[in-house]
Amino acid sequence: MRDVHHPSREEIDLANVLHALSDPLRLEIVDILAETGEHNCSSLGNGSISKSTLSHHLKVLREAGITWTRVEGTQRLVTLRSDDLGERFPGLIESVLSATKVV
Amino acid sequence: MRDVHHPSREEIDLANVLHALSDPLRLEIVDILAETGEHNCSSLGNGSISKSTLSHHLKVLREAGITWTRVEGTQRLVTLRSDDLGERFPGLIESVLSATKVV
DNA sequence: TCGGTAGTTCGTCAGGAGTCGAACGAAGGG
């Protein structure tokens, strides 16, 4: 549990990324991370979801290569992997994020 | 069967679109449509898939608002709904399509 | 009118995904 697995930049797969982003809650999490930077896990829950479910969604995002998680004491601090994402799929995450702003 | 249902532009939902694009076969179909324009259904199969499965995937794309299907005689002619997609989520489909070109 | 061609729909099946509570593990503070 000490080490958290992340895919390498080359391993980031488009279909996986799109699947990870196709869930409303995960989309909301990504949006929050893009707007307000690093968060710990519990501050990303919307209140109505159990921590095991939240942990599951964060794992999906991490393993798709969308987020980066670092361990700090008892917390996991999560950020967007904008750099790798932008290198691998230029403009993708930006257009998805701006699409979340659409009514 | 005569009329084919399509969502209105306003009904196109981001999470649905991303989900529809998160399948490798559907991503391939969208890519083909973007590259070479209108196709009938059978010309979109990769050979190793049954026509009922293909019909299912095309339905997913159509109901997500990604493709438009028109009836012509005994055929269904499928195109990308680039205009509506571009209006609703600017840049999204373009960045996804360019991402499919990445090694 | 009789086939043939093009797709859809139906029933079924296996596997995947989201959800939860409970149990667990790691750090840190009294």
Add this chain to the structure above:
DNA sequence: CCCTTCGTTCGACTCCTGACGAACTACCGA
């Protein structure tokens, strides 16, 4: 040391999804 906090992991459950063949519908051509 114990206990709390933070998060992961583990079943278990349900619902969704992709896959198929078979039956069906619609149109066209001979």
